[in-house]
Amino acid sequence: MGRVSGRSCIVTGAARGIGRAIGEALLDEGADVCFADINGDLVAEVAEANARRVHGNGAKVTHAQVDVADREQVRAMIGHAVDVFGKLDVKFNNAGVNRPMNFLDVTEDNWHFIMDINGLGCLIGMQEAAQQFIRQGTSGKIINTASIASRQGFDNVAPYCASKWAVVSLTQSGARDLAKHDITVTGFAPGVVATEMWEEVDKDLMQIGAAEKPGQAMQEFSAEILKGRVATPEDITGTTTFLASRESDYMTGQIVMIDGGMTL
Ligand code: NAD
Secondary structure, three states, X not given: OOOOOOOEEEEEOOOOHHHHHHHHHHHHOOOEEEXXXXXXXXXXXXXXXXXXXXXXXXXXXXXXXXXOOOHHHHXXXXXXXXXXXXOOOEEEEOOOOOOOXXXXXXXXXXXXXXXXXXXXXXXXXXXXXXXXXXXXOOOEEEEEEOOHHHOOOOOOOHHHHHHHHHHHHHHHHHHHHHHHHOEEEEEEEEOOEOOHHHHHHHHHHHHOOOOOOOOHHHHHHHOOOOOOOOEOHHHHHHHHHHHHOHHHOOOOOOEEEEOOOOOO
């Protein structure tokens, strides 16, 4: 028996990076996993590779193309996972974007792009998962991806920080409002994790003159991390599997920091 055997989970932003690692770790511990992402081709490949990888261990794998900021698409994704697995137990709201800009240059477009996916996408994901748990008449877990940027500001990423503070707020408010339905809401806040997101962030930072070369920002952050290095996605998944498991049933409204001691 794995730590999450028989649990039916959806992970968004699961075509790569942290979301993919969360989904794979859940599968390894016996859960059924729907990998969901806006990148439909890539998430299909990831799901198929994982279906081959865990073939025979009893866990089911499926995938969905979804824009987390689009309620109809989120409903369709949940409907699909429930059709395949029979129920939903755990919903990870992990999809997120960052697009650095100098504070004075931040545009309405930049703000809406980031807030729609990271903020509104989290709200819609929470609401629709909660509605599914209520329809089923079961308890359920909602797990949100916050960030170290949920507790302090950083240079050139004001809308991203605002969106990740919103995730903490939604986690606390959701925990309060949904407790009566036996639904818990938790989150986790990674520090700096080496994923492809950083390749895109580096390009933007260089474009606005905030970095000279790729990898510079991550290198500078490393010096502030007690563990002496940035995280890998696998550094995050012990915690996310715990949050998805029955072991965390008495936790709600909390954000777990996984930052290697960066905030101390
Ligand atoms: P990533 O860019 O590698 O992966 C994000 C995934 O989300 C991609 O596969 C992308 O296609 C998908 N996505 C983007 N917009 C979407 C949308 N509208 N609907 C559905 N899917 C969408 O990023 P990552 O580093 O794996 O980050 C995952 C989460 O962790 C994000 O919420 C991010 O803010 C958060 N986070 C990352 C770090 C880090 O250092 N990498 C640190 C703290 C928090």
